[in-house]
Amino acid sequence: MWMKKQLRIIAYVLTLLLVLAGLWVGSAKAQTPTPPTDDQVNAIARQLYCPVCENTPLDVCPTEACRQWRELIRQQLSEGWTDAQIKQYFVANYGARVLAEPPRSGLNWLIYILPPAFILLGVYILYRALRTWIKPSTAAPASSESDAKPLEDEYVAKFEEELRKRN
Amino acid sequence: MLADFGYGILVVSFLVALYSVGAAIIGVWRKSAELVESARRAMLLTWPLISLSAASLITLLITNHFDISFVYEVTSRSMPTYLKITAWWGGQAGSLVFWSWLMSAFASLVTLRKWDRDREFLPWVIVVSGITIAFFLSMSIFFENPFARMWFDSSGNVVKAMVQPVGTTPVPLQPDGRGLNPLLRHPGMIIHPPMLYLGFVSFVIPYAFAMAALITGRTDDRWIRITRRWTLWAWLFLSCGLVLGSRWAYDVLGWGGFWGWDPVEIAALMPWLTGTAFLHSVMIQEKRGLLKHWNMILIILTYALVVFGTFLTRSGVLSSVHAFASSPIGPYFMAFVTITFVASIVLVIYRWPQLRSDTEMKSLLSREALFLLNNLLFMSVLVVCFWGVIFPLVSEFFTGQKVTVGPPFYQRATGPLFAGLMLLMGIAPLSAWGHSSLQSIGRALWKSALAALALIVLVFFTYTKNVIALIGFYLVALVIFVTLQEFWRATRARQRAQHENFFTSLARLTGRNRRRYGGYLIHLSMMLMAIGILGINLFQVQTQGTVPVDGKLNIQGYTVQYSSIAAFPGPDGRQVTRAVVNVYKNNQYLGQLYPRIDYYPDAQQTMTIPGERPTLSDDLYIILVDWQPASSNGATFKIYVNPLVNWLWIGAFIFIFGILIAAWPDKDPEYVPVVTHNKAHQPSSAD
Numbered sequence: 001m002w003m004k005k006q007l008r009i010i011a012y013v014l015t016l017l018l019v020l021a022g023l024w025v026g027s028a029k030a031q032t033p034t035p036p037t038d039d040q041v042n043a044i045a046r047q048l049y050c051p052v053c054e055n056t057p058l059d060v061c062p063t064e065a066c067r068q069w070r071e072l073i074r075q076q077l078s079e080g081w082t083d084a085q086i087k088q089y090f091v092a093n094y095g096a097r098v099l100a101e102p103p104r105s106g107l108n109w110l111i112y113i114l115p116p117a118f119i120l121l122g123v124y125i126l127y128r129a130l131r132t133w134i135k136p137s138t139a140a141p142a143s144s145e146s147d148a149k150p151l152e153d154e155y156v157a158k159f160e161e162e163l164r165k166r167n
Numbered sequence: 168m169l170a171d172f173g174y175g176i177l178v179v180s181f182l183v184a185l186y187s188v189g190a191a192i193i194g195v196w197r198k199s200a201e202l203v204e205s206a207r208r209a210m211l212l213t214w215p216l217i218s219l220s221a222a223s224l225i226t227l228l229i230t231n232h233f234d235i236s237f238v239y240e241v242t243s244r245s246m247p248t249y250l251k252i253t254a255w256w257g258g259q260a261g262s263l264v265f266w267s268w269l270m271s272a273f274a275s276l277v278t279l280r281k282w283d284r285d286r287e288f289l290p291w292v293i294v295v296s297g298i299t300i301a302f303f304l305s306m307s308i309f310f311e312n313p314f315a316r317m318w319f320d321s322s323g324n325v326v327k328a329m330v331q332p333v334g335t336t337p338v339p340l341q342p343d344g345r346g347l348n349p350l351l352r353h354p355g356m357i358i359h360p361p362m363l364y365l366g367f368v369s370f371v372i373p374y375a376f377a378m379a380a381l382i383t384g385r386t387d388d389r390w391i392r393i394t395r396r397w398t399l400w401a402w403l404f405l406s407c408g409l410v411l412g413s414r415w416a417y418d419v420l421g422w423g424g425f426w427g428w429d430p431v432e433i434a435a436l437m438p439w440l441t442g443t444a445f446l447h448s449v450m451i452q453e454k455r456g457l458l459k460h461w462n463m464i465l466i467i468l469t470y471a472l473v474v475f476g477t478f479l480t481r482s483g484v485l486s487s488v489h490a491f492a493s494s495p496i497g498p499y500f501m502a503f504v505t506i507t508f509v510a511s512i513v514l515v516i517y518r519w520p521q522l523r524s525d526t527e528m529k530s531l532l533s534r535e536a537l538f539l540l541n542n543l544l545f546m547s548v549l550v551v552c553f554w555g556v557i558f559p560l561v562s563e564f565f566t567g568q569k570v571t572v573g574p575p576f577y578q579r580a581t582g583p584l585f586a587g588l589m590l591l592m593g594i595a596p597l598s599a600w601g602h603s604s605l606q607s608i609g610r611a612l613w614k615s616a617l618a619a620l621a622l623i624v625l626v627f628f629t630y631t632k633n634v635i636a637l638i639g640f641y642l643v644a645l646v647i648f649v650t651l652q653e654f655w656r657a658t659r660a661r662q663r664a665q666h667e668n669f670f671t672s673l674a675r676l677t678g679r680n681r682r683r684y685g686g687y688l689i690h691l692s693m694m695l696m697a698i699g700i701l702g703i704n705l706f707q708v709q710t711q712g713t714v715p716v717d718g719k720l721n722i723q724g725y726t727v728q729y730s731s732i733a734a735f736p737g738p739d740g741r742q743v744t745r746a747v748v749n750v751y752k753n754n755q756y757l758g759q760l761y762p763r764i765d766y767y768p769d770a771q772q773t774m775t776i777p778g779e780r781p782t783l784s785d786d787l788y789i790i791l792v793d794w795q796p797a798s799s800n801g802a803t804f805k806i807y808v809n810p811l812v813n814w815l816w817i818g819a820f821i822f823i824f825g826i827l828i829a830a831w832p833d834k835d836p837e838y839v840p841v842v843t844h845n846k847a848h849q850p851s852s853a854d
Contacts, residue, residue: 038713042709057422122550
C-alpha cells in the first residue's frame with residue numbers, strides 16, 4: 001500500500017519533471033534569439049527563380065516583389081520550415097517555373113530524355129558512317145565502281161566549265 | 168518630314184533589294200550578263216540607301232523628336248549625344264534597321280570582289296543576300312517601323328503608324344523621352360550588339376556561297392576556299408560579341424557571374440557552336456575531300472540559327488508563347504526560318520550524289536576522324552542548348568505550365584561534352600591527316616600527359632581536392648602542354664634548318680602557317696578561359712550582411728569594412744548612391760572599393776555597379792544591395808569571391824589575337840594550293 005503510494009508520487013513527480021523539461025526545451029526552441037542570416041535566406045533563394053521576371057534567380061532579383069519573397073523565406077526559416085517545405089510552398093503558389101529545373105514528371109521528362117537520345121543517335125550515325133568508310137577492303141569492287149563515276153563527273157564538269165568560259 | 172523621308176528611303180531600299188533578287192534570277196534564266204550586272208549594281212545601291220535612312224533615324228534621335236515613337240522610347244534629353252546615336256541599336260525597331268544596314272554592307276563588300284573565276288556564283292550570292300536583306304527590311308517597313316508616330320485610338324490606347332489612322336487623334340508632343348534602358352548605357356552593351364550582329368550577318372556570306380554552289384552544281388570545295396576568311400571574320404565578331412556580352416553581364420547585372428544560361432545568351436551561342444564545328448569540318452573537305460554533305464548542313468544550320476537567334480530575342484517568344492502568337496513579327500520570322508531551312512535542305516538532297524566524298528576515311532585515329540568526333544560533341548552541345556531553350560515553350564504550349572530550364576540542367580548536360588572537346592583539343596593536333604596509330608599519338612602525347620599529371624598532383628595537395636576541378640585542370644594542362652610542345656618542336660626544327668634565333672623562327676613559323684598556329688593560339692586561349700570558367704563555377708563563395716559604419720564582413724581571408732556612403736547626382740541625370748569600403752586581406756590593407764547603385768529617373772530603373780578588385784587568383788566583387796534603403800547607420804553588402812575568373816578575360820584577349828593571326832588576309836587571296844591525291848594521304852604540316 002505504502003509502496004503503491006510512493007510509486008504514484010514518484011510517477012507524478014516524474015511526469016511533472018518531464019512536462020516541465022518539455023516546456024523548457026520547447027520555450028528554448030521558440031525563443032531562438034538569432035534570426036536567419038541573409039546568407040541562409042540567399043542559400044534557398046538562389047535555388048528558386050523569380051516567379052514574375054524572366055530567368056532571374058530570386059537571390060539577385062532587384063524587384064520589390066522579390067524583396068518581399070525573400071522576407072517571406074526569412075520568416076518561414078525563422079518558423080522552422082525546411083528547405084524542401086519552402087520550395088514546395090513556392091511551387092504550390094507560383095507554379096513549377098520557380099524551380100531552376102523542370103520537376104521530373106509528365107511531359108517534363110522530355111527535357112531529360114530527348115538530348116541524350118539525340119546524342120546517342122548521333123554516336124550511332126557516326127559509328128555506322130565510320131564503319132562503312134574505314135572498311136574499304138570488303139567493298140573493293142563497289143568502291144572501284146564509285147571511283148570511276150566521280151572521275152567521269154569531274155571530266156564532264158571540266159568540259160562544261162571550259163565551254164562556259166568560252167561563252 | 169525627316170521621318171517620312173527616312174521611311175520612304177527604307178521602302179525604296181526594300182524594292183531595290185527585291186529588284187536585285189529578281190534581276191539575278193531572270194539574268195540566269197535568260198543567260199543575260201547585263202541583267203546579272205544590273206542585279207549586282209542594285210545590290211551595291213542598297214547600302215548607301217539604308218545608310219541614308221539610318222542617317223535620318225540618327226538625326227531624329229539626336230534632335231529629340233519625341234513625336235516619333237522609337238525616339239520617345241529610347242532617348243531622353245539628359246542622354247549624351249553618343250548614347251543617343253547608340254540608341255539606334257538599343258531598341259527593337261532600330262536594331263532591325265541596324266541588322267539590314269550591316270547585312271547590306273557585307274553583301275556590297277562581297278559583290279565588289281573579283282568574280283572572274285566564279286562568275287556563276289555571283290547571281291545566286293546576290294539572290295541569297297538580297298532575300299535576307301529584303302526580309303529584314305520588310306520587317307522594319309511593315310511591323311517594326313522606327314519612324315512611326317504615335318496616335319490615340321478611340322479607347323485611349325497608343326497606336327503607332329506613319330500616317331494618322333482613321334478614328335485616332337495625335338498624341339500631344341511629349342516634353343521628354345523615356346530614355347534608353349540604363350542597362351544598355353554601359354560601354355560593353357554599346358559595342359556588344361554591333362559585334363554580335365556583325366558575326367551574325369557575316370555568316371550569311373558563306374551560307375550564300377554554299378547555296379550558290381548547290382544551285383549551280385559546282386559542288387567542289389571552291390565555295391569553301393572563297394569563304395574561308397569570311398567565316399573566320401564572322402567567327403571573330405561572334406566570339407567578340409559573346410565575350411563582350413559576358414563582361415557586360417559581369418560588370419552591370421550585379422549577380423556575381425557572367426553567364427547565366429539565359430535563353431538570350433544561348434541564342435547567340437548556338438550559331439557559334441555550329442560555326443565552330445563548321446570551321447573545323449571544312450578543313451576535312453579541303454584536305455581530304457570528305458564530308459561535303461555535312462559542311463553544307465552545318466552552314467545551313469548556322470544561317471538558320473542566326474535568324475532563329477534574332478527571332479528568339481526579338482519576337483517576345485521567350486516571355487510567353489502567347490506574346491509570340493500576338494506579336495506580328497513572331498509568325499513572320501518563324502515562317503522565314505522554316506522556308507529558308509527547308510529550301511536549303513531540299514537543295515542538299517537534290518545535290519546529294521554530287522556531294523559524294525572524293526576519298527575514304529582510313530583510320531579511326533586520323534585527324535579527320537577526330538574532327539568528326541569534335542563535330543559530334545559540338546552538335547551535342549547544340550542539341551542540349553536548343554532543346555533547353557525550346558522546351559519551356561513546348562511545355563507552355565501543350566500543358567499551359569511554364570517551366571524554367573536553368574543553369575543546373577545545362578551545366579550537368581554540357582559539362583562532360585566540353586570535357587570531351589578539351590580532350591580532343593589535346594589529341595587531335597598530334598594526329599595526322601589520313602592515318603595515325605595509337606603508337607604515333609602515344610609517342611607524341613606521353614610527355615605532356617605526364618607533365619599534366621605532375622601538375623595535377625601539385626594542385627591536389629595545394630589547391631583543391633574537388634574531383635571535377637581536378638579533371639578539368641588536368642585537361643587544361645594537357646592541352647596547354649601539347650600545344651606548347653607543338654610550337655616548340657616546329658620552332659626548334661625551323662631554327663636548326665634556317666639558323667635563326669628562336670623568336671624569329673617562332674614568328675616566321677606562325678606567319679607561314681597562320682591558320683594552324685593561329686588555331687593553336689585559340690586552343691591555348693580557350694584553356695585559359697576554361698580555367699576561369701571552372702574557377703567561378705566550382706569555387707565561387709558569397710556572403711551577405713548588413714553592417715554599421717566601420718562594421719566588417721569577412722570572407723575567404725578578405726575583410727571588407729564599411730566606411731561611408733554618399734548620394735549625389737551623376738553627370739547624365741542619374742542619382743548615384745556610392746559606398747566606400749576598405750578592403751583587407753589577412754589583415755593587410757589593400758585599398759578602397761566603391762560599389763554603387765545608380766538610379767535613372769527618366770527610365771525609373773536602377774543599376775547595381777559592383778566594386779571589383781581583380782587579381783590572377785581571384786576577383787573580389789562587392790555589391791551594394793538595394794534590399795533595404797541605404798542609410799547612414801547601416802548598409803547591406805553582398806560579397807562574392809570569384810576564384811580564377813580573370814583568366815577568362817585574359818584568355819579572351821589571346822583568343823582575339825589568335826583569330827586575327829588566322830584570319831589576316833594573305834597578300835594574294837586568290838592563291839589556292841593544289842592538293843593532289845598522293846599528297847593528301849601524307850600527314851600534312853600546314854593546315
